[in-house]
């Protein structure tokens with residue numbers, strides 16, 4: 001157990017027909033909280049950080065901590081670099097020991113996305129890590145600064161992309177969005193079903209904060225194996241911390257961040273059905 005490649009986690013999820021949460025972490029407390037949740041529920045786990053968050057949590061500091069925490073876990077944990085934008089940072093994550101990276105070229109035209117993704121697949125090969133890529137346009141942006149329009153993944157393009165790039169997992173756009181949904185999320189489940197029939201890869205759902213449990217389960221039925229959850233954790237932490245203000249001592253705050261993260265991660269693990277799978 002401990003640190004594992006993401007590919008293996010997703011293959012097992014495919015066999016068992018469940019989903020695995022990929023939880024964004026920003027500090028040590030969240031790393032500890034997420035791993036505690038997975039250990040309590042005997043679930044595989046993915047912890048991740050996106051390139052746009054590195055101005056808050058420098059990769060050379062948080063990266064080794066994530067990897068070391070995964071190594072010591074009693075359940076399988078993959079450490080994933082989310083929304084990699086630059087070759088330099090993706091390489092740094094691999095050197096630190098991340099077992100999975102995402103390259104997000106979804107804003108490029110198909111041909112350019114394929115070309116750039118293939119270059120990352122080549123870069124990753126010697127490390128034996130997993131590669132996730134994205135096609136179609138997920139709404140919003142990882143850090144909430146850009147309000148990207150949703151544009152559904154084209155099925156033919158997804159097929160071509162999967163075949164030509166040989167990536168291990170594919171993030172798709174079916175009406176999902178990053179951050180907080182403006183209205184009730186309206187996922188195009190028929191479209192997901194069609195992608196799943198045509199593309200033989202574990203599918204990834206970004207923007208998992210705010211989707212209701214019923215829709216999560218439908219997505220999992222139609223081939224979603226990795227589900228990214230970021231905002232829900234951060235909001236749960238803020239909620240918990242606000243409840244306790246003012247704090248009498250710093251370490252109560254520290255404990256509350258861990259506890260809020262554990263609660264949120266456990267909540268999602270149960271919905272995704274990855275509990276008691278290890």
Ligand SMILES: [Zn+2]
Nearest residue numbers: 142206207228
């Ligand atoms: Zn994302």
